[in-house]
Amino acid sequence: MLATGYQALAARPASFHALLTGGATAYAHVPFLVFAAPFIIVRNTVRRERFENNNPIGVAVATMIAGFWSLMSGTAVIVLLRAFELV
Structure with a gap:
């Protein structure tokens, strides 16, 4: 939802390029990028696979990394909510 909302507001897809700008702008994008x-x-992997004929092992590894990252960021949110006794 974050990446799609960003794309709707900014009229461009979310990417890691914001980190290359440096300064306060890069630091402001870090919390967003942690969850997006x-x-x-996965989007970049699917795009690359569509235009290039890569091996399926690379796609599987990228999907596992993204899935694990997603699980861990969700776990961090639940831990924070429990710490503030909101859940």
């Missing part, structure tokens, strides 16, 4: 990164990784 799994979507960006």
